[in-house]
Amino acid sequence: MVRRDHLERAVLESLWDHPKGLTAQEVVDLLADRQLALTTVHTVLDRLRAKDMVLRERDGRVYRHRAVQSREELTAQAMLSVLQDSADHRLALSMFVRSVSAADADALRQALDEPQAGSKTSRLGRRRRP
Amino acid sequence: MSAELAGRTLMPLVVVALLWPVPVLLSRARWTSRAPKAAAITWVVYALVTAYTLLLTLAFSADSWAIAGLLLLWMLGRLLQTVYTLRGSQRRHQDALAMVAIYDPELRVHVVDDDRALAYCLPNGAQPMVVVTRGCLELADDAELRAILAHERSHAQNRHDLLVTGFLAWQRIFPFLPTSRVAADAVCAVTEAWADDAAAAHVSHDVTLRAIMRLGSGVPGGLDGVGWQPDPATMARVRRLLDQMPERRRYAAGL
Known part of the structure; x- marks a missing residue:
């Protein structure tokens, strides 16, 4: 069982490593060793957005997520x-x-x-x- | 009849005494620095008695249940508001720590990668968190760090956050009363004295003093000629620890 904070931190860290932004699918691929479901990553990204740590921008048909602060x-x-x-x-x-x-x-x-x-x-x- | 008269004249006097001279005298009392736990209990009793007497006096002597009821609502509202707003900002701080701090299982503290030397205890429900910065770990030597951590753990284990929060609320219940601030500051000082005693018992008085000077001045190595101007509250802690030191060890520490 992975703790919630740890997952949020892992996702935020991958966003820190990619300042240009990532789609949810790209986050899933980056954290492949954790075998996350796409919906899980969406939930984590939503939680990080609720904490004002992540913002998202529409890029064509997908959302790209960026860390608000380094x-x-x-x-x-x-x-x-x-x-x-x-x-x-x-x-x-x-x-x-x-x-x-x-x-x-x-x-x-x-x-x-x-x-x-x-x-x-x-x-x-x-x-x-x- | 005479009891009623006495009640009408005496009760307001008691309330005035509780709101003005009593907290001033209590904050200046010498014994509080020798017995911080007893002092903490006294302050809590003081606040409860004052609130109770004030409400009763309004209700009976002034014959106004409405005003007493409104005051009670105001008190409870301010208390809840204080708890709620503090909890909100503490959560936000915790959210940030959850992303950047690293837990050190050996020291049992959360370490933040920052140059400034800081050590603090963050209220967190039933389990307050002890946090130190990398700057603090680099600045303090092993003995000083033990004193710092013993001090912060005492805050966490004895739930000093409840005392501090309660008296912050007290200050906000009576914002125009200077003695409410006196009480809040005195309670802060009491919790610091309590935690300093824990650090001194865990390590020693001189190491605890050195740790305070170290983090206050931010100067590593020897403390000769450290240009440091502590605020009055910190100065009081330094004096208190010096007073408690046996003479011989005071000279040995070179303080």
Whole structure:
């Protein structure tokens, strides 16, 4: 029995490896060793879309799916929400040390000033999605 | 008749005391830092008694069941709203972690590939998750890491998220009352003291202190001349750990 998260992660990872997008059938072929049914992949892609991690575009008669954020962007955004939590308590985390070092605070301030999520990570010296 | 009069004059005074001086005094009390568990229980009792007294006073002394009922609805609504919104953002964070974090079965933590040194406990229903970044694993030495993980596991095992969430709701129930914030901050400090005690018991006071300075400053190696300005809450934790250290070991740690 494969856990749901693991399957979603495997699908998202194959989308990260193919920035130009994949159809559901291509995902099935890429993950051939898992022997997934096409409907399973459709369900997983729908779930990832519900989480705003994947978007799809019509390409002729099929849908092509792309990752909304690269792995680096998703990581950076998650960590920014952790750093930001000392200010707004939206996650109610228990952080080991809440005081943020000067460099982190700088990166945070710049990132939070930015209106677009896309430019957030480039300011942090991270790679942009091609 | 006289009891009724006393009720009408005394009860509002009790309510005012509970809403203003009591939380201020409780947050400044010295014993709370020595006994964080007892302090946590006291804060919970304080909140329950205050809410109960406030509702009763409105109902009986002010003779207004309608206002008391509305206040009760407001309290429950704010509590539910706080739980609901926190749960939503925690889920989203978890969704992201499920895609990027790697579980380390040896350390029993989720590791995120990020340069910034962070360690935290994420509320997650009955099983809070302990998360550290690669930056944290690289920055802290083995003993410091043990202290950090013992601290975060104490948060997870003792369900400190319930306390923190409850008092965040308390703060939102009385947004115009400065002491509701005092209470919420004090409860946060109590949970940190509780977890620091667990770390100190698991490793030692000086290693726990070193770990706090390490992650706070982000500086590896020796801690001589580290330019670090901790926020007041972290400074209070540092002072508290120093106070608890036996004299000899305090000098041995060079702090």
